[in-house]
Amino acid sequence: MDSAAGSSRTSSDRQISRPPGFAPAQLSPFPPHRVWGPRCSHSSMTTFYQETFHCEVCRRWNSxxxxxRCVVDRDPLILEGQNKGVQIAFDSLGQHFAKEMTLGKYGPDSRxxxxxxxxxxxxxxxxxxxxEQISTILAQRDHVAEKIAEERKSVPTNYNQAKNKFPDDGRPWLPNHKHECQFKACHRCHTVGRDKSWVSLNGVLNGEVLPHLATGFSFSYIGTRPCADAEIVKNLGCRPVPLVSAMKFCKRLAMS
Structure with missing residues (x-):
């Protein structure tokens, strides 16, 4: 094969060399799985709709x-944006529920x-x-901000790292938007994401509407909320499978 023909071959045409007697194996069209990749140990995620994003673990496009997508840092940032008068919702529904959003009954701002x-x-x-126990707990809550600031200053190296991501000692749960955790992974590589993105309906009914739920953050990139006709959806999987009569089946066999 001449050099011109060899240079025109794509990566999908390349083959792995095998010993004689073995069929050549085609290289996978997907990039190799990386041994190390970004990880997220946060407890809250959401399903983020956008077809152009790829998984940060396997590097494949989402199917x-x-x-x-991690939203632990996004929730307090949404609340902070609302306090500053920033438009945080892309539609009227999100603007309505934005009035009721909170970090939860046990959220860091409440605690x-x-x-x-x-x-x-x-x-x-x-x-x-x-x-005495109640008095001790209330005293701990009263001095928690000062205690956090003291501990962060005790080790200069760790303090500088924490200060970059959480610059406000009075609100140590509010991150710098430049250091927000934006980890994104597909359902294959991050199976635990299903549990992390679970929404408690009881919590919502009790007034614990998280900011990313209230504003529809999952759909903010595409700018619309995916919806379908309820009359069509309610019949999905309920209609009987159409059966072929014996006469039609025999005719098809004869024609084949």
Whole structure:
């Protein structure tokens, strides 16, 4: 084969050399799986709809039109944007629910308030505490911000790293948007994303509407909420399989 023909061969035409007697094996059209890749240990994710994004683990394009995306840092950033008057929702539905969004009953902003502990527990649970224990817990909540700042300054190297991502000692849960965790992975590489993206309907009914849910962050990139006709969806999988009559089956066999 001349050099011109050899140079025109694509990567899909390349073959792995094998010993005599073995059929040549084609190289996979997908990039090789990396031994090391970005990982995310955060506890909250969402299904992020965008066909042009690829998985950060296997580097493949998503096949379902969405990827699991970390939203632990995104939630407080959405709340901060609302406080600054930034447009945080792309449609009227998101703007409506944005008035009710919160980081949750046990969110870091709520737990940073001294007296919020009394709202987190029921009356039955409160009776199990002694007055001294309740006083100790309230005192810890009162000085939690100062304690965090002291611990971050105790080790200069770690403090500088934490200061870059969480610059506000008074709100250590609010990250710098430049250091936001934007980990995205497909359903094959990050199977635990299904559990992390689970939404508690009881929590929503109790007023715990997370910012990424309220604003429709999952659909913010495509700018619309995927929907379908309810009359069509309710019949999916319910219609009987059309059967071929014996006469038509015999005719098809004769024609073949």
């Amino acid at each position: 379902f039109g969405w990827l699991y 940073s308030q001294k007296n919020n502990f009394l709202k987190e527990i029921s009356m039955e649970q409160m009776c199990s505490y002694t007055p």
